[in-house]
Amino acid sequence: MSDKKATLTLEGKDAIELPIYSGSIGPDVIDVGALTSQGMFTYDPGFVSTAACESQITYIDGGKGILLHRGYPIEQLANESDFLETCWLLWNGELPTKEEKEAFVDNVTMHTMVHDQMNNFFRGFRRDAHPMAILCGVVGALSAFYHDSLDITNEKHRNISAIRLIAKMPTLAAMAYKYSVGQPFIYPRNDLNYAENFLHMMFSTPCEEHKISPTLADAMDKIFVLHADHEQNASTSTVRLTGSTGANPFACISAGIAALWGPSHGGANEAVLTMLDEIGDVSRIDEFVARAKDKNDPFRLMGFGHRVYKNFDPRAKVMKETADKVLAELGLEDDPSLAIAKRLEQIALEDPYFIEKKLYPNVDFYSGIILKAMGIPTSMFTVIFALGRTPGWIAHWNEMIGNPYKIGRPRQLYTGSAQRDFVPLDKR
Numbered sequence: 001m002s003d004k005k006a007t008l009t010l011e012g013k014d015a016i017e018l019p020i021y022s023g024s025i026g027p028d029v030i031d032v033g034a035l036t037s038q039g040m041f042t043y044d045p046g047f048v049s050t051a052a053c054e055s056q057i058t059y060i061d062g063g064k065g066i067l068l069h070r071g072y073p074i075e076q077l078a079n080e081s082d083f084l085e086t087c088w089l090l091w092n093g094e095l096p097t098k099e100e101k102e103a104f105v106d107n108v109t110m111h112t113m114v115h116d117q118m119n120n121f122f123r124g125f126r127r128d129a130h131p132m133a134i135l136c137g138v139v140g141a142l143s144a145f146y147h148d149s150l151d152i153t154n155e156k157h158r159n160i161s162a163i164r165l166i167a168k169m170p171t172l173a174a175m176a177y178k179y180s181v182g183q184p185f186i187y188p189r190n191d192l193n194y195a196e197n198f199l200h201m202m203f204s205t206p207c208e209e210h211k212i213s214p215t216l217a218d219a220m221d222k223i224f225v226l227h228a229d230h231e232q233n234a235s236t237s238t239v240r241l242t243g244s245t246g247a248n249p250f251a252c253i254s255a256g257i258a259a260l261w262g263p264s265h266g267g268a269n270e271a272v273l274t275m276l277d278e279i280g281d282v283s284r285i286d287e288f289v290a291r292a293k294d295k296n297d298p299f300r301l302m303g304f305g306h307r308v309y310k311n312f313d314p315r316a317k318v319m320k321e322t323a324d325k326v327l328a329e330l331g332l333e334d335d336p337s338l339a340i341a342k343r344l345e346q347i348a349l350e351d352p353y354f355i356e357k358k359l360y361p362n363v364d365f366y367s368g369i370i371l372k373a374m375g376i377p378t379s380m381f382t383v384i385f386a387l388g389r390t391p392g393w394i395a396h397w398n399e400m401i402g403n404p405y406k407i408g409r410p411r412q413l414y415t416g417s418a419q420r421d422f423v424p425l426d427k428r
C-alpha cells in the first residue's frame, strides 16, 4: 500500500481522488471503489485490467515469462520440489521442514480412499459420460459425505477439507476413468507416492499390477506441479466468487472444475489432441495455420497463446523438456501426431502472425502430448489439470475466507430496454 493517488476528472463533476496501492512486486492498482458514490462503475469485460483481490500466493510477470509461487520460481519447484511439497507451500506460505513434510505426506496418504458409498454415486452416470462431468458431480458430492468439516469459519475444518481434496482427487479422477472403460475401481496403495499412486489407480487391474516407470511417474508429478496454481485465472476466480457466498469448499472446487472445463482454459489440452487428430497429417498443417490466421474463421491453434504470458509460458519450457524425456523413454519420437505437433510448433514460432501477436505454445500444448504418450485418453486431460490445480484453488479459497472479504458482486453496463409496461398476451 502507498500514499500515491490518481485523479479522475469526470465531465461536469468535481475531480475524484483515487488511492493507488503498490504490491510487493508487479503493477500498482487504482482503488476505484469511490466511483460508486458518483453513480459510476468501471467497465472491463474479461477483467483485462481489473485486480479482483489482494493475494500473497502467486505472482506472474507475463511479459518476462515469470511465475512464482510464494516467491519461488516455477522452474525450481518443478525440478527440485514435488507436488505435495508445492501443495504445502501454496497453503502455508513457506516450504515445510523435513518433519512437516513427512507428516503432511503421511496425512494425505491416509486420506486417499473415498467413502464406499461413492462407488454407488459413480454408478449413476452413463458409461460414456465425460470424466469432467463426473468429476464436477462427485467433487460437489463430497460435501454430502463430510458433514463433520464444513464450518468454513473454523480453520481446522478448512485444513481437513484441504487434505481431503488433495488426497481424494487422484482417487476420484482414476475412478472416473475406470468407470468409462468398464474396469473395476482400483484402491490406492499407501506404499506409493502421490504420482505413482495415481498411475497405479489408472492402469492397474485386479488381474495385473501396473509396472510404474519412474520417468513417467516423475513426469506426472511435474505435470501436477506445473498446474498447481496460476493466480486469478477463470477457474480460481470462480472458486473465489463461489466461496465469497459462504459456500462449502467442495461446492467451490466443483464450481472451479466446471469453469476449468472450457477449451479456452483447462479444456485446451484435450482440444490440442483433437486438433492434431483433425489435422491428421503434416502435409495439412499449412491449411490449418492459414485457417488460424483467417479473421473470418473461428478456428484457433489450440495450445497457443495466453491471456497473461506474452513472451513465453515458463511452464511450457519445463513441460517441453519433460515431453522429450517421456517420448524417449517410450520410444515414441516417431509417433505421427507428435510429428504434427513438433512441426506445428516450429511453424508457429517462425510465422509473423504468431510472433506479432505473441502467441507461443502454452503449457497445454506439451502436457497434451505427454499425456497422450503415456496412454491417457484425451477426455482425461482436463481432469488431470483439475487434479493439479486443486491446491491452488483451495489455497485461494482459504486465503479469502481467512481474511476480511465481501461477497463477489460485479456490476454491469445495462444496454437493454428502459422501463416499459407489460403487454397482455392478447394485445401482442
Ligand code: CMC
Pocket (backbone or CB within 6 Å): 230, 233, 263, 264, 265, 266, 268, 292, 293, 299, 300, 301, 302, 303, 304, 305, 306, 307, 308, 357, 359, 362, 363, 364
Ligand atoms: N490461434 C490463432 N489466433 C489466436 C490464438 C490462437 N491460438 N490465440 C489468440 N489469437 C489471436 C486472436 O484472434 C486475436 O487476434 P486479433 O487481435 O487480430 O483479433 C489476438 O490473437 C488476441 O487474442 P485474444 O483472444 O484477444 O487473446 P486473449 O488473451 O483474450 O485469449 C487465449 C487468450 C488463451 C484464450 C487465446 O490465446 C486462445 O484461445 N488460445 C487457444 C486456447 C488455449 O490454448 N488455451 C489455453 C490457455 S493456457 C491454459 C490456462 O492457463 O488455462
